[in-house]
Amino acid sequence: MKNTLKIALAQIAPVWLDKEKTIKKVEKSINEAAEKGCELIVFGEGLLPGYPFWLALTDGAAWDKKVNKSLHAHYARNSVSIESGDIDGICKLAKKHKMAVYLGIIEIPQDRGGHSLYASLVYINEEGEIKSVHRKLQPTYDERLTWAPGDGNGLQVHPLKQFTVGGLNCWENWMPLPRAALYGQGENLHIAVWPGSEHNTKDITRFIARESRSYVISVSSTMTINDFPKDTPHLDEILEKAPKVLANGGSCIAGPDGEWIVSPVCDKESLIIETIDFNRVYEERQNFDAVGHYSRPDVTKLTVNRDRQSTVSFEE
8 A cells, every 4th residue: 555645634723822732732633643543644834832813803913012012922932942852752753653744833943043933834754853844935914923934945845655745834825836846846745734714725725736736635723712721811802802713624635636535624623534545646647737748847937945044144
């Protein structure tokens, strides 16, 4: 069965803005997927430690407002420092179970000074090695009030059995050129991670699959008002305007023909498991291949800067 891959879509809620408790929840999902023989597990955008829902609920763009500064500081303290070993335990679990992991994190990286936050998608291979950290190129709308823009370093693909996997964060999946950057590297299993909900995943998942003739896995988190920890700073002000459901999931899988293998799953935490067959990629590439026989690189060609950006460089 070398041409098949058993995958798990971890549609779960974070323990919102609590890094340690959310890590435990991630590890629990990995163990459950391992018991079912999964070879890849995917988590939603920024799951660890959660999406900045407060921005839309507390007048997030107001200048010098204490509630927003306080929540941002709390967010930073619960964000992930890869250099400090925050996800080493997850890497060890991946190695133990011989399972690849795509994990959405809020990263606070030392190579950008250690204070700004990035929505990053981390790929951990079956040996427990972090092979890429893709920092979201363009935070969306109010996300720019708390996340910084990333760079092209993480626009990478990875071998996984017969598949070549790559991934993008949320609305990056709507950006034609980052998609093309992955297609051009041979991607045939596309990972799209979202904070939720179905309104994000229901159309673009099938479109990307049909455009790329690849499998597309969209994974979202869930979030309701019951998922806010009681000790969240300024919780009363957040809940005053919060809807009962902030993210309803919508995780799904489309095949290389653009049709549903798993249609969007909504309104529940769930470990969605499916086995996919690589041969379907070859079947659908027979009549269309966006970077192969149906491309014209002599007419249009994409140039990608994959340098990791930093404000300073030192010459010894």
